[in-house]
Amino acid sequence: MMGTHWFERFLPRTLAGRRTLTGYIFISPFILGFLLWFLVPAGVALWLTVHDWNLIAPPKYVGAKHLVSMWEDDRFWTSLSVTTTYTLVSVPVGLVLGFGLALLLNTKIRGISLFRTIYYLPSIVPAVANAVLWAWIFNTEYGLANVALRALGLPKIAWLQQPEWALPALILVALWGFGSGMVIYLAGLQGIPDVFYEAAEIDGAGRLARLRHITIPLVSPVIFFNLIIGIIGSFQVFTIARLVTNGGPQNATLVYVLYMYQNAFQNLKMGYAAALAWVLFLVVVGLTLFVFKYVGSRVHYEDAH
Amino acid sequence: MAQKQRVASSGGGFRPPLHRVVWERRLWRFLIVAILSIGAVVMALPFVWLLVSSFKPLEKIFIFPPEWIPDPFRPENYVEALVYKPFGLYLWNTLRIVVLNLAAILLSASFCGYGFARIRFPGRDFWFALVLATLMIPYFVLMVPQFIMFTRFGWIDTFHPLTIPFFFGGGAFNIFLFRQFFRSLPEELADAGRIDGCTEYGIYWRIMLPLSKPALATVAIFTFLAAWNDYIGPLLYLRSDYNFTVAIGLATFRSVMSTQWNLLMAASSAMILPVILLFFFAQRYFVDGLVLSGLKG
Numbered sequence: 161m162m163g164t165h166w167f168e169r170f171l172p173r174t175l176a177g178r179r180t181l182t183g184y185i186f187i188s189p190f191i192l193g194f195l196l197w198f199l200v201p202a203g204v205a206l207w208l209t210v211h212d213w214n215l216i217a218p219p220k221y222v223g224a225k226h227l228v229s230m231w232e233d234d235r236f237w238t239s240l241s242v243t244t245t246y247t248l249v250s251v252p253v254g255l256v257l258g259f260g261l262a263l264l265l266n267t268k269i270r271g272i273s274l275f276r277t278i279y280y281l282p283s284i285v286p287a288v289a290n291a292v293l294w295a296w297i298f299n300t301e302y303g304l305a306n307v308a309l310r311a312l313g314l315p316k317i318a319w320l321q322q323p324e325w326a327l328p329a330l331i332l333v334a335l336w337g338f339g340s341g342m343v344i345y346l347a348g349l350q351g352i353p354d355v356f357y358e359a360a361e362i363d364g365a366g367r368l369a370r371l372r373h374i375t376i377p378l379v380s381p382v383i384f385f386n387l388i389i390g391i392i393g394s395f396q397v398f399t400i401a402r403l404v405t406n407g408g409p410q411n412a413t414l415v416y417v418l419y420m421y422q423n424a425f426q427n428l429k430m431g432y433a434a435a436l437a438w439v440l441f442l443v444v445v446g447l448t449l450f451v452f453k454y455v456g457s458r459v460h461y462e463d464a465h
Numbered sequence: 466m467a468q469k470q471r472v473a474s475s476g477g478g479f480r481p482p483l484h485r486v487v488w489e490r491r492l493w494r495f496l497i498v499a500i501l502s503i504g505a506v507v508m509a510l511p512f513v514w515l516l517v518s519s520f521k522p523l524e525k526i527f528i529f530p531p532e533w534i535p536d537p538f539r540p541e542n543y544v545e546a547l548v549y550k551p552f553g554l555y556l557w558n559t560l561r562i563v564v565l566n567l568a569a570i571l572l573s574a575s576f577c578g579y580g581f582a583r584i585r586f587p588g589r590d591f592w593f594a595l596v597l598a599t600l601m602i603p604y605f606v607l608m609v610p611q612f613i614m615f616t617r618f619g620w621i622d623t624f625h626p627l628t629i630p631f632f633f634g635g636g637a638f639n640i641f642l643f644r645q646f647f648r649s650l651p652e653e654l655a656d657a658g659r660i661d662g663c664t665e666y667g668i669y670w671r672i673m674l675p676l677s678k679p680a681l682a683t684v685a686i687f688t689f690l691a692a693w694n695d696y697i698g699p700l701l702y703l704r705s706d707y708n709f710t711v712a713i714g715l716a717t718f719r720s721v722m723s724t725q726w727n728l729l730m731a732a733s734s735a736m737i738l739p740v741i742l743l744f745f746f747a748q749r750y751f752v753d754g755l756v757l758s759g760l761k762g
Contacts, residue, residue: 179586182665186580187592189573190640193633197611198599204610215616261504264497278505281512284740284751286694288712289733292719293515296726302527304514310530336511343752396603399696403716417605424609425701433609441606448601 208434215428226435236436238411239419240443243395245327246415250334251390258338259383262345263375276346283339291403294333295320298404305329323412326405330413333400341386348382349375377460384459388448395444416440515737519543519730526726542731546718549728552735554707555714558624562710563692565628570688571681574635578643579669583655593644600637604697612701622704627695639684642754646680647673683754686747693740711736 172178184191209226213219230236265276285293297304298319306316319329356374365373376383398417401407407414407422420440424433513533518526519542520535547553581593615626634640650673658668674681692710699713709717715736722729744751 179584183580183584183586183589186584186665186669187577187589189632190577190596190634191592193630194595194599196633197630198602198607201607201610201614204613205607208610208613215613261501264501267494267497269494269498275501275505278508281741281744282508284690284744285737286712286740288694288696288715289736292715292729292733293511295719296518296730297511297514299726302529302531302726304510304531307529307531308510336508347752392601392603396605398605403719420605420609424612430609430613437606437609440603444601444603444606 205434205437208431209438211431213430215430219431222431226432229432230435230439235411235414235419239414239416242327242412242414243397243416246331246334246397247391247394250331250394251387253331254335254338254341254390255383255386257335258341258386259345259379261338262342262349263371265342265346266349276343280339280343283337285337287399288403290333290337291400294329294400295404298329320405321409323410326409326412330397330400330404333404334394334397341390344382344386345379348379352378380459381461384451384455387455388451391447391451392444395440395447515730515734518726519734521727523725523727539727542727543735546728546732547735550714550718550721551706552711552714552732555709555711558708559693559710559712562624562627563689565624566631566688566692567685569628569631570635570639571684572635573632574639574684575643575674575677575681576669577634577640579647579673581640582644582647583652583673584665596637596640600641608697608701615702621702622708623702624708626702627692627698639687642684643677643680646677650676679750679753682747683750686743686750687754689743690740 172181210221210223211219212222212225261279265272265279300306300316300318300321303319305319309316317325319325352375356378357370360370360374396417397415398421401413401415401418402421405413407418416436417440420433420436423429423436517531517533517535520538520540521532521542522537522539525532525535581589581596611626615621618625620626620629654672654676655668658672663671694712695710696712696716699710700716703709703713715732718732719729
């Protein structure tokens, strides 16, 4: 049946054309959202990078000033190195913990689901509640961390007051939440067919050989995925650093995003903050590409051979 | 006993005797359980500490060594903490945001996901690559320019910045999740619909969406968690106390109550409890969401 609406003159006539139109209608919310919430802000950020603006006085063109001042800004370099240290420790340690625990939890023992729950639950604690809880745990006189240290006969530590201990404290908080990665490993491990292990056992492969030659290669895509997600996530750590230490003591926990936030919303340096955002973007993209190149090539994909 | 002996010896000379294998297995099991138990105690201790502290009177908070059973037991902490700041109102605000986000994301992301999953058209792969690319862009990169845009729109101190953007695609991760799910449904269902004269929109709405309850549940749970946990969004955009969410309410409560750790722990437990309950009732969907995000890329 031919329609009789006036607008049908403008609709595509062929079947393929109509299908294309339908397809674009379906994905149009995403296209609009991409333009509005990604492309336009990215343009605004570019514009801001070469301007001085405090949201009140009229913006002033300053060229590459922000890039120059970034180069000379000690706090910028501090925040970059704090975030890098945080990432370099928390991501690999979290990865090893998550993978190791997933291996142990992938056994058939009674009560294993209780263990899985206990290890997973910390990772879903809301960040603000988590921050409040750990601020109390790290209390120097009465907090759980020092209660535990003193029970072991060790001296107490002023976790949040000593610059050398504040960042390790935040890393400990991050590691408490390693369960979300662990669950993904666990699912990957459960996807490995038993026949692989049975065949290996018949060939006389021990536990270590099976881990090295079967488990790790087959789970390597998952490890790779968690590594990328972990790096991107840890470069964006904010809530804990702001609520537990607010960057202190002596900038020891001034993570990158917190510094950006302070510039934008406390000092109202919108231009400088936008320049910092671009650098964050480039660093994360650079790291991701680096990991893709040097780790991605070692990942074993089943359909690749 | 004799039976066992025979089985063991029938294995041939190159195999270790059965009793050794059995003992080795038992030893491994014991080791695993031991390691897991120690780890579980370490993981659970902060929760125990949270709960114990939340039921103590203030004078029992500052005692060393700490008491592990609160005496006197003081549940009034919860009442005091939750009425000190209008947490009832904060809860109501959070729920309003959650409901709007649910409507936005479930509709918008499933709609887009359907287009990417089941309609073949030129340019689709390009746009889908863009979906995956936005998945990789850190939120904080666009925080400042988005803030300036929303300021221009007059959206400061309203829920708009926390809700309206989600009507446009509902987030790359959710589109991705729906796409993966729709791809797993059989094409015959859509064909049957076409024969009956259904348009593509009808197939999406009347056939595919009703079959997508697991995906809808997973996305709904993650949407709830994101809104419930969000700190940076409300921190940037909500100014008046009567607009606060639970998360931002707890953060300001912390700055007011600096050392009243018993009340702070009570408020924190109250914020964590719904999340844990949700986990126990919908455990399957939690894992599904994580796994779908991690494995089927």
